[in-house]
Amino acid sequence: MIGHARNLARLLTIARVLARHDALFPLESIALLQPVVLAARAVSRRRVEGRPGQKLAAAFTELGPTFIKLGQALSIRADLLGEEVAADLAELQDALPPFPFAETRKAVETELGQPLETLFSAFDERPVAAASIAQVHFAVTTPDAEGRTREVAVKVLRPGVEEAFQRDVELIHWLARLAETAQPGTRRLRPVETARAFEDAVVMEMDLRFEAAAACEVAENFADDDTFRVPEIDWTRTGRRVMTLERVHGTPMSDRAGLAAAGHDPVDLVTRVSNAFFRMVFRDGFFHADLHPGNIFVADDGTIVAVDFGIMGRVDRQTRRHLGEMLLSFLTGNYRRAAEIHFEAGWVGPDQSVDAFTQACRSIAQPIFGRPLAEISIARLLGQLFHVTETFNMHTQPQLLMLQKSMLVTEGVGRTLAPDVNMWELARPLIESWMADNLGPQARIKDGLTVLGDSVDRLPRILASAESVLTKIQNKGVLLDADSAHALRGNRRSFMQVLPWILVLVLAVLLYFN
Template identity: 65%
Template sequence: MTPRLFRNLSRLWVIARVMARHDALFLLDRVGVAAPVVAAARLVSRRDAPGRPGQRLARALTELGPTAIKVGQALSIRTDLLGEEVATDLTELQDQLPPFSFDEVRRIVESELDRPLEAVFLTFEPEPVAAASIAQVHFAITHPEDSYPEGRKVAVKVLRPGVDEAFRRDLALMDWLAEVMEATQPALRRLKPSETVRTFEASVHMEMDLRFEAAAACEMAENFAGDETFRVPDVDWTRTAQRVMTQERIVGLPVDEVDHLVAAGLDPLEVIRRASNAFFNMVFRDGFFHADMHPGNLFVEPDGTVVAVDFGIMGRIDPSTRRTLGQMLLGFLTADYRRVAEAHFVAGWVPADQSVEAFTQASRSIAEPIMGKPLAEISIARLLAQLFQVTETFHMEAQPSLLMLQKSMLVTEGVGRRVAPDVNMWELAQPLIESWMAETMGPMGRLRDGMDTLQSTAERLPRILAHADRAAALLSADGLRLHPETVKAMRPKRSNAMLMILPWMLVAVLGTLLAVQLTVGW
């Protein structure tokens, strides 16, 4: 047995035990890659946990720690894997953990900024104002300087000790499980588990370096420069490093405290309009969006400006995908289901051998029951989630790059429902969508895209011709030679055969793990 296999099986056993204790093993059952481990965990663990399946799963993931919490949040949009009830319960999963000690905070800040804490900050509050799976936040005041004679009030984010090692261990397990799923569960390959894990891994990697988060905040601030309705706190780069980030402290009300907003003379409907327009501009205008706009990350300043914080989880969408999404969203809002279907086919999300008419009918069957309700009850985000449930019928592959956007839509829509429950925030954004579609898909937009493509091709043409000349010279001199790695890749693969016997290997290894447990106790 390889060390990698033993490490992954050992960690999987611990996970299965915790999930069994919360009666939440159905998740591993559904994945179908560790039946012997699941069966053994059921035998050795009592299952008397209360609540719905999704609630039990949320508690298990919380106990398992930072990676599991992030996985649960990602799964909250995968109705295609878990069903709508479980996915909905996971949306309530709170990314909160007990804070780590102030001694650790001091050690990290001083190590990262290479100065004593007192030399960096005039005051630093030892108790955190927020503690999550990745980091915790403390309030502080900087030393006086010309721009801030009394010092500047700031929020200091400090990465949790050891969190990067924990994520690396669990991501290795997730990557291995995805490989096993693709090899042993052909029906799940269209969901692209390995690509989904890689997308998740890339997101987590960005969160492990707070300089990336600071850069994301600055980029979004530039995108909204001059916007009087939405803004991003300033980053203090002199007090920012890999494990520490310092930003301007926000003075405002949490976006979901409706009574306080009204008491402050603010209109909740206008707040939601501003949040809706900001999210639309992030996605469609900029292609760079905040992927975690829950109420704890949105504040409203006294003048009504909406302010976002926490830029650890961000998403990007290329122009082509933006156009497709715009077509889909406008098609649903205007009940033009043919447009919705054609957008899927043009993007290549549905295979060309499928029927446009049948997919149009499927889109209508999902949308009409929702669209027939009052506007305030329409959930575009849930509509998209339900649309993905018909993908198996049409052999439609999952789009891991869009999962973050779908999650963000669900979270943002949830904010809208809390603040203005009688209003549909996507309806508020419809004029912006129509204007953007006219500008982007109209004659001038198509001409602009064509000119951009022509310019890009012209810039690359010399390199293309140079490579073509070189390739022709090599062929004429030596014939066609393949790189050794290419030859290796063309050989018959044996890994699938190995993975097919994994369940039997699991049984053997499980006996060893159980023996260890009985000997030393787990």
């Protein structure tokens, strides 16, 4: 009861802010919240110019860090708010006034356990960036054992941001549960699961060790790539609330004039960005989910340098295969196969019509692929697919929504630099190579053998667990006669006798295909 009262009080405060910005529409859709909406409108209603999404973005900015992050998360959920609102939320600026340098010093010294001057020989008190969760300062490290110093960037969490987030996320969970209870039709959109995913993502973003680890993982994935790199992390000056990394020297991708003055070929840069993004998604299954121009720099030698690994996405191997085959089917006009993949992946239920979904796929793809090559957008294709989810009772796939948003942002980078080219066409050799390696017959056999190998690896544990359960059942006197128990043990022995031959067969096939 206390929790409900606390959430209701916080909701009234939020509703008043939404009302001041004429942005109550997200709450108006929940019937149980109508009294809250009416009260907020009565005391704070204003007429504000602009689109609904712009009003909502302004309200979220006033509500602070948690709601700025929530707005960014909702910008990939056109299925919840509509395409126009989602697009406006995508423009939400994650920027707030900087907090005082005294707080920065306190955070660094408390987290790292040493005076600031012991860690850094120079530290710029003015932050170069101040966002909702953290701000960044440039600094120079104190000399190491060999007398060398390094230019670094130091990211520091905002004071009190964790407590503010915990208070607001409790309300978000409450609203998600309320929506599912009051409006069962929303369950298809998984509001409770979405709230949990949002909490998990921001909790990880507020522990800067996770961001540092993500940067290191991407750096390892691209260790042999001379076209893309990640700044090196200084782990001795990194903790939960402070992260120190190599300072990046280069031209921001957003600075077209600067890139041109430095002599960089825009088509070459777009190729490098698209190749890096494709490798992250399809080769590694671990991708930068916020690859906007402000997070990309171009070094003097043309190397792409990415920063800000707080928001990352993962796509498992099976989903990558489904996604790759689906895109290939769309590109070749095989809409029937594109529809079948949705059923095979479990994205559309078996009670739906494959023929009807094939028709929907054609209606989505043909207007997109009928455009000039430079205007073809794979991200727009995925976005249109998600728009038909309600018709076919298609369950929301959060990992694909994040991927679609990331592709849209990356395509925006390409269109900014080279509006007359299609970034996926530039990456076509890489895409075709990946598809040949991962979607061909030989790849299918290898995948099948991998699954079989994993199953074989698990069998001893499964059998041991089964025997343990059998023993417990017998000890507790459950009706299981001696003949049945003997047969179960006999089957186990028989299987273990055959198991070596299964392993030999698997090994022989693997050697043949390698």
